Amino acid sequence: MFALFTNGGVMVWFILLASLIGMAVFAERFVHFHRAQIALGDFLKGIRNCIRRNNHVEAIAICDDAPGPVAQVARTAILRHDRSRSEIHEAIESVAIQEERRLEKNLPILWTVAQVTPLLGMIGTVFGMIRAFRKIQETGKLTGATDLAEGVWEALASTGMGLAAAVCAYVAYNYLVWRKNEMIRDMELCGTELMNAFAELERERRKDEFDLSEP
Numbered sequence: 122m123f124a125l126f127t128n129g130g131v132m133v134w135f136i137l138l139a140s141l142i143g144m145a146v147f148a149e150r151f152v153h154f155h156r157a158q159i160a161l162g163d164f165l166k167g168i169r170n171c172i173r174r175n176n177h178v179e180a181i182a183i184c185d186d187a188p189g190p191v192a193q194v195a196r197t198a199i200l201r202h203d204r205s206r207s208e209i210h211e212a213i214e215s216v217a218i219q220e221e222r223r224l225e226k227n228l229p230i231l232w233t234v235a236q237v238t239p240l241l242g243m244i245g246t247v248f249g250m251i252r253a254f255r256k257i258q259e260t261g262k263l264t265g266a267t268d269l270a271e272g273v274w275e276a277l278a279s280t281g282m283g284l285a286a287a288v289c290a291y292v293a294y295n296y297l298v299w300r301k302n303e304m305i306r307d308m309e310l311c312g313t314e315l316m317n318a319f320a321e322l323e324r325e326r327r328k329d330e331f332d333l334s335e336p
Contacts, residue, residue, distance in 0.1 A: 130275035132245030133282055136238050140286040143234035146227045147293040154224075154300045157189030161307050165314050168195055172318045177202060190220030194308045198315040206316060213312040220308065224301045228294065235290035242283015249276030 164187060171180035177199055184196035197216045201209050253273055 130245050130248055130279060132241050132248065132279045136241050136282045136286050139234050139238050139241065143231050143290045143293065146231045147297065150227060150297050157304065159187050159189055159191055161191060161310065164191065165311060168315065169318050172322060190224065190304055191307045191311050193220055194311050195315060198312060202319050209316055217308050221305055224304060228297060231290055231294045235287050235294055238286035238290065239283045242279045245279020246276040249273065249279060
């Protein structure tokens with residue numbers, strides 16, 4: 122491994138720098154997603170129980186204690202439980218968009234690393250081949266394998282490291298996108314479940330009023 126850096130040329134170090142940046146982004150997003158993930162089923166169960174008891178203060182407290190975007194969506198919906206269905210839906214959409222942007226933070230950097238590292242490897246390959254052909258030009262017919270080794274080393278090391286870094290960054294990016302999409306689906310499900318809970322509560326309230334109004 123040490124030989125890759127000593128003989129790989131300057132582009133290998135740029136690839137290493139890009140890889141370290143990608144690793145830092147992945148670690149930060151992984152920790153963020155892990156902390157933001159909640160048990161959606163248990164969370165919704167607790168919220169629905171509070172809504173059925175008309176205890177919105179406790180429901181908001183549950184949201185405040187829970188981390189992540191799903192809790193923010195639920196909190197927004199509960200605070201507007203007495204509004205119309207369209208107003209609740211618009212508020213949920215607005216918060217969901219903001220939370221999605223937070224989830225996507227730094228992901229473009231990781232995508233850029235996946236796209237740039239193989240190109241850096243290709244540049245290193247070109248530099249290595251230029252060095253090899255220059256050696257041929259300088260030594261003429263007396264050129265041997267040892268004379269070409271330095272240029273070939275640089276070319277192969279740059280290509281290999283660029284491809285390896287790109288594969289790792291691409292896999293990491295797709296994993297994080299999958300985690301992000303899972304949370305977005307959880308937000309959508311949470312919003313739908315709460316709107317249905319509010320509608321059900323409103324139907325029960327109207328039914329009780331109708332029963333009381335009958336002679």
